[in-house]
Amino acid sequence: MHAPWSRRAFLLTTGGSALALSSSGLLPAEEAAAADDAYAALRAKWRTLILGEGFSPTAEPFKSRLAALGATARELRDTMAPAPGSLWPDISYADPDPDTDQESYGYSANVVTGYSRLNTMARAYCQPGTGLTGDADLRAGILTGLDHLYTRVYHEDQARFGNWYSWQIGAPQHLLDVCVLMYDHLPSARLADYCRAVDHFVPDSAVGSYTGTSTGANRVDLCRVLALRGVVGGSAAKIALAAGALSPVFPYVTSGDGLYTDGSFIQHTTVPYTGSYGSVLLGGLGMLFALLRGSAWEVTDAKKQIVFDAVEKAWAPFIYNGLVMDGVAGRAISRGLSASAASDGTKIQADDHRRGHPVMSAVVLLGQGASAAENARWRGLVKGWIRRDYYSPPLGDSSLDLTGLARLQDVADDASVSAVAEPTGHRLFPDMARATHRRPGWAASISMADSRITYYETGNGENLRGWHTGSGMLYWWGDTYANGQYSDAFWPTVDPYRLPGITASRKTLADAAGGDWGASMPDVKWVGGASDGQRASVGQYLKGLQSTLRAKKSWFCLDDAIVCLGAGIVCTDGAAVETTVENRNLGPAGTTSFQVDGAAKPTTAPWTATLTGARWAHIGGHGGYVFPGGATVKALREERTGRWSDINRGGATTPIARKYLTMYVDHGTAPTNGTYAYALMPGASAAQTAARSADAGWLQILANTDAQQGVSVPSLGFTGVNFWFGGTVGKLTASAPCSVLISEKSDGTAVICVSDPMRAQTSLTLTWQRAVSAVTARPATLTSAVTGASLKLVFGNLSGTRGAGQRISVKLGSS
Template sequence: MSRRQVLSLVPAAGLLGVAAPARAAVPGPAAVSGAVAGAASGAASGAVQAVDHGRLLANTVAILAGTPEVNARPEVAGKLTAIVNAARQRLTAMDQAGDGELFAGLALGADDVNLRLAYQYLYEIALATRTPGSALEGDATAARRAADGLAWLHERYFGDQSAGYYGNWHNWEIAIPTHVSRTLALLPDELRGDLTPPYLASMDAYLRNGKDGDVDLDSRFHTGANLADITANRILQGALTGDDARVAKAIADQSTVFATIDPYDLRHGNTDGYYADGSFIQHHSVAYTGSYGRALLTRVVQTLNMLQGATTGFADLPAVVYRWISDGFAPLIFEGWMMEIVKGRAVSRTTSGYTDLNVIVEAIADLAEHVDDPLPLKKYLRFLPAADTTTFVSPGGIARYAAVRADASVPAADLNPAARSVAFNAMDRTVHRRPGYAFALARSSERISKYEYMSGENLMPWFQGDGAYYLYLTGEDQREVYGVDYYTTVSPYRLAGVTAPVEERRTIPELYGRLWYENPGHPLNFTSSSESQNTYVYFPRGENAFSGGATLGAYGVAGMVQSDDVAYTAKQEGLLPDDFVAYRNARATKSWFMFDDEIVVLAAGISGQGGRDVVTTVDSRIAAPGDAVALTGERWDGRAWQAGGAATPLRWLRYANGTRGTSVGYAFLARRPVAAGLETVTRSRRVVRTGNPDTAVTKNVFTATVAGDDALAYALVPHATEAALRRYARGPVSVVANTRDVQAVRHEGLGITACTVFAKGPRLAGRLLVDGPAALIVRQSGRRTEVALSDPTMRRDHVSVLVPGRPLRVSEAGEGVTVRRVPGGTLVRAATRHAYGRTFTAILH
């Protein structure tokens, strides 16, 4: 195994002890990574490593403000202008402040967001005074005003613990300390001297989710990206006071985020972080690579830069971060767009999508300075669309990124192979990529939340984890087809891929008149950040165990049993208050089979429950009102279909956007009435997030749905022509089984039979005898047979399949796979205990 693979498997304690490889004498990646492990190990043993606090502070200032050499580069000019403009705007606001204000219009004393902004504004002023080449560089008056502002805020609004800690805990424990710590680092010694001790004492006291004013690794708040933020702040705070122990302890705490999460051997009960399959989870059950995962990535890379040359003896952690990018981020980025399936409540933000890439690109540019072989990362930077460098944190990051982009000797290359199918089973997500498109699927289970709502964000999320999928087409401006406008104009009951009951639901603010459910007197103690709020309101999990799939090379299968969420079940059991509202879900058993030219979708056991009607959405797509959108189709009797009118059994349907030159086809493999049409929808972006501007969005919305509880089978065909859709009447895809127990598809052109078996015990999927529950792909080509097996329930010790016919021999078998000849064929058995949905493969001949 490569060093990178080894590091990905080492638990936290072992990770810190891995020796760094020898490197050149010039301080570089090995020196930085060696420093982290040494300081962390020293903190754990009580033998604190020496820290060059001056170097650490200088590194931090260089990260934030740049250096004379860096800032002289033309690519950095825009950043310098932005820094100066922001500072001047804040200074003007200080000049215009009225009585009781530090900045004009920013009322303080009851609004934690305004207090955070006040500290941010002071940081922006201090930053301009330390930025080489800035028009405010060395401006002693401006620096003094920033220092005086810190003193003023501490005296009136931060120092009094009895008056503070209202609103969101994150502002008090992370956001405000971030701005304070950085501002102190930027101020001259003579200005920060008297400010630092009281501020450190106050910040420690506000760390109320910690222990004794420090990080508590057993706290549910001190995990993943949140832990990285807190510890980065504490590293800087230790440097400000020359406190070796504080720095070393913070490094040791942050180093735990590098450990791959083992769900069968949790450290401190923590499930937040990166998993072996590339999944990232935050909030214990939310798929979150695209938001909190980005925050963790940028913070740990900044820490590497902060510590460079400031301490010694830590392991090659950059190699672990490299794996996060190649296996975790790259599959989820399509032509510069971060996919919706891993952004939690952030899907409702107007800045989500292409702008998500900026943070990731800056981190990659910095990480390339710390890994042994930076070439693949540099190729990827040249492959991705150009980032908006004005959003970068560091002028140095801009310079490094610009140098790579300008280096014609580095060829552009994706970190993804052209064809790739990824089962992120640890976070119930699937990504299937081909030249020309990417398919992204969001599932849920007893392990992973159905959705995330919080703080007035993502107000109508109810079905986002019930098999909602997104088909991204190459060459599209994804802002025109997905992002916040998709959720704004498409009905939450008609997200692509969703089976939903026919009913109307209300948002949390509509239900309770506030952004959360409040009932502190109940035994479950419902407050804004209580565990009960998380469990039943913010990100409820499902009740189903079956959610997962398998991959075979670049092909994939996934399945899911749609269930109620834990809130509805708890309400029926009398565990929740009478005024708590919980909604019953529809039921369905679903599978997705992912090939080259099509994704086949099967659904069975569909029910609205409780006598409600139920609708399954084949697809919903949006377009600009002026786009030339055309719908064509063909009935099962061969007659042409015309849009509008009653639902009609269709053999195929095609959606084409002539303006953008894109199309999607739908080949129906079962005779069901399909309702399809276009509708012009205008809504405010505020319907999905209270903090969005009240901006009206108008879109041409296409929706294709199938009503009722009969089994459903269809294929999504990206870039389909009408001629290609007509060919599906003769193959190459056929449905082998479609019941609530077994769903299976045969692709003749590829020689693939794939199935999901939901029932217990042996079940036939065509000629294959599968011991379920299981997910399976079998590919036969000449005398070669490939088998891929997984346990989507993550509960079984073994999964097996009997491949009928002549007895086969083993050419290759993965760890945990046994093959033996039995009467009637060949039995392939995988030891799936503690595999957490991982795929097991064997090649037979």
């Protein structure tokens, strides 16, 4: 760690006033030397942050990675061909029609690609073991490339076109990295030119207000540009501006972009983005905190602790055995395989695991500036994720940069760190309409949409068919099985109208239907639920995207199952309406076994079947499905072919085939009151599934109507009800819409959790026809509690609780 600076250095680098300088007691020449030392120290620190440390270049996996880096850099050097509109023949930045936004986006992105390639070459020049370390020809190529891009496109007289991100974040970040790496070989006049270009595209006003494109992860990226501009150009004011401009990122927000008290993270105003923009924010803050730590510009805002708290509160809940859940990755789910090569020459490959690994690396880096206890816990979390990611081992992830790889290798090799197991429990995130449920051996998440949270995000030609990902999609993963369900080309090959768990009309939707950047949101408020931390009642009032579809959907998340209910399903689109019970990606082979009520179905594709009166089904190696009382379910095994370019205009055009096993309930073309009921049992064997189906007393469906949905599981002491309109269900009566969960325990106590998902109830009365002798714990929102032969709970104004659960503990009386 860089040692704390002296008072003299502090005065020199933060002052900017004659008084501050004169009071330092240094002669002018000494002052200049001290300033040079200060910026040199920051340059050295940034080199370490972007090149990595603590690894041997002759040991694997670093030896091979460094050799590959060198090979890529050699190819980039040899193919560089400066021309008026390009630096390499395959990427042109000369936009022939700047008024055409989509094409302009591509040309502006090529500016970023040009600098990214120079960054790759600079790293190969600076890193040991690349075969090009200190190579004079490579150095000449880098300097030629920098000069070319400045002269031709990225300079102070150039007007912006295409995507703002390219000019304000993408290009300057790579440019400034190269300036740091090649600093000793760049004339001061050229450094001044490049700084002037950055100042043109990223003026101080870029962080003048916390609005528009200067919020959340984007603000962190802009601060990184300003800080490095200050480091490269010797400007204390720029570095101070960057450090100070981070402060608006830290506090909890109540709307728009940022972190919420319930652990939600939003970017682009309406999009849950923990796993994509959230990763950028976490990684960027980690680097800036590390860069400035111990300097005169150290980030000292006490509210940065909110970011540290969010590691376990916001990010860890969405990481499972190394992957980051797709439900919080926005349009990034469509970036599986790019049509163009990355700057290191490899095809850009991204999936839930490859998005998770940089988050893990960021957590390790952030831990260096956290408390010792936090750092120890986080390293334990990361070590557990590393060990359990058998599908895509992080230490073999070619998309992870050397710095990230070195951090994860350090944790893996640290004998003092004990791997932390995946937790069990339920987390609700009402501020972004998401929920996660974790049990021994598996995890699940639910993605919904409401008047604040978009159906899905598309933009920049990405995620063109993610229309129904917010229509109650139920993801689930096993610990040592089915962990690549959404990783293995799922998104370009799955039927986008049959995503697991959703209810949707098959009305044909156009690519990017609803508008870019999360523009479309349903006009509904009842989305959320109640949880005791282990189990939950979750509900969604669903309105279809550009559809007349309406439905009430509930999930009751239990110990070894999730009970799924649907009711009030209506639609007049004239297209089929379906609820997808399951749609498993079986990979290229797809010979997984499938049986219904004990009868095996063919293991070869394709086939379709109508399962009339089905009571249970089982997919080998995945899990079981129980249909209480029997149901008519359609099933099919099919091979589907797609291309990444189908869902992302920048995606690869090579056809991909995957086999799927799908089960769905067909509600017809004009349902007036469609319903469904099934229980998902991840990891269950066929025998366990059959036994659960045969146990008629295990589950009691108390209600499944447009007004209420509820279940009881006596063996668990569980009762869960979603009151869409209030009313009576079983032993519970609610005066207004709410979500309720009751967990009765063997010690004669019970926990009652109540929430107001609509955020609209100014009063609520809940009556439970169960003897209760005392209330032992209560929230401030509970204004009255009457015990005795029944329990009557009266709540005051719940509209300000943001859908959070209100927990009451009671001592049960004699029945």
